[in-house]
Amino acid sequence: MNTDLQDYSHKRFNILTGEWVLVSPHRAKRPWQGQNEAISNEARPTYDKTCYLCAGNTRINGEINPKYKDVFVFTNDFAALQSDSKSFNVNDRLLLAQSETGICKVICFSPDHSKSLAHMSPSEIQKVVFAWQKEYAVLAKNPNINYIQIFENKGAVMGCSNPHPHGQIWSQSTLPNEVDKKNTQQLNYYNKNNSSLLGDYLAQELEKQERIILENDEFVVLVPFWAIWPFEAMIVPKKQQANILEMNDNDTLQYGEAISVITKAYDKLFNTSFPYSSGIHQAPTDSNENKHWHWHMSFYPPLLRSATVKKFMVGYEMFGSPQRDITAETAVKMLRELL
Numbered sequence: 001m002n003t004d005l006q007d008y009s010h011k012r013f014n015i016l017t018g019e020w021v022l023v024s025p026h027r028a029k030r031p032w033q034g035q036n037e038a039i040s041n042e043a044r045p046t047y048d049k050t051c052y053l054c055a056g057n058t059r060i061n062g063e064i065n066p067k068y069k070d071v072f073v074f075t076n077d078f079a080a081l082q083s084d085s086k087s088f089n090v091n092d093r094l095l096l097a098q099s100e101t102g103i104c105k106v107i108c109f110s111p112d113h114s115k116s117l118a119h120m121s122p123s124e125i126q127k128v129v130f131a132w133q134k135e136y137a138v139l140a141k142n143p144n145i146n147y148i149q150i151f152e153n154k155g156a157v158m159g160c161s162n163p164h165p166h167g168q169i170w171s172q173s174t175l176p177n178e179v180d181k182k183n184t185q186q187l188n189y190y191n192k193n194n195s196s197l198l199g200d201y202l203a204q205e206l207e208k209q210e211r212i213i214l215e216n217d218e219f220v221v222l223v224p225f226w227a228i229w230p231f232e233a234m235i236v237p238k239k240q241q242a243n244i245l246e247m248n249d250n251d252t253l254q255y256g257e258a259i260s261v262i263t264k265a266y267d268k269l270f271n272t273s274f275p276y277s278s279g280i281h282q283a284p285t286d287s288n289e290n291k292h293w294h295w296h297m298s299f300y301p302p303l304l305r306s307a308t309v310k311k312f313m314v315g316y317e318m319f320g321s322p323q324r325d326i327t328a329e330t331a332v333k334m335l336r337e338l339l
Contacts, residue, residue: 025325087101116154121260128167
């Protein structure tokens with residue numbers, strides 16, 4: 001391992017977005033006198049009569065949830081995107097705007113209000129993956145949908161308004177910013193090398209074994225070289241797959257194991273229900289072939305040094321570029337010790 005990367009300030013390049021992150025390993029030793037987050041480890045009941053996501057309960061719009069036994073998906077009652085939005089454009093010199101349509105859904109991972117993905121077995125998580133695949137397949141057939149974003153916000157620190165285990169699926173007519181960057185970077189690399197950017201990166205990481213958290217038959221869980229968040233992680237399929245529909249049943253179970261391992265390790269890290277935002281980036285559902293795409297899932301946890309110390313994106317990070325103190329290699333060592 002290059003020890004300079006552990007001792008001196010430097011920049012690392014994100015091959016998927018074409019952007020840089022500043023790394024300052026010497027700053028990890030500085031004392032913390034900033035804000036401490038209030039983290040609750042209070043045990044939750046398996047059923048909460050006031051929760052609008054629990055089975056059999058009435059949601060805010062008056063609809064009653066079915067008595068679901070595993071996974072439940074419904075159209076978001078407070079969707080950020082409207083399927084019937086009026087079509088319009090604003091092109092007034094430097095004032096540009098255009099209408100955007102889409103469909104937003106909520107996916108409850110389990111009827112058990114007390115659980116998170118970290119408390120679910122790989123086979124239970126596999127049912128969530130099956131639901132992701134089903135929703136992706138249905139939404140992809142809609143001619144007005146060109147991208148589908150599957151994600152989860154876990155924990156109040158991440159702005160999650162309901163502790164019931166759930167995620168969301170937002171689908172829309174255009175590519176969002178982060179996906180557009182990754183689409184461009186992967187396409188340019190594929191056109192130049194006739195191979196997958198992420199696949200070639202994964203081969204290099206497996207050779208070095210410096211940032212690997214877990215490897216099973218079909219997936220690798222790693223801390224990417226260019227990670228921004230202190231304990232950021234990525235799940236990458238070993239086979240180049242453009243989207244999650246290309247997984248067979250064995251793949252989905254192996255994927256469930258990968259999610260189970262990283263979320264359990266997170267909870268052990270600071271002995272708390274670890275907050276994060278996670279999301280799957282995969283090929284657009286437009287009319288293009290998209291054979292340059294290699295789908296992946298990222299976890300962005302905000303905790304820095306303990307259950308109460310959060311990483312803030314402020315100051316230089318707002319006006320310059322992202323910055324981190326704990327190196328990717330230090331983070332992966334801490335996580336690997338918890339497996």
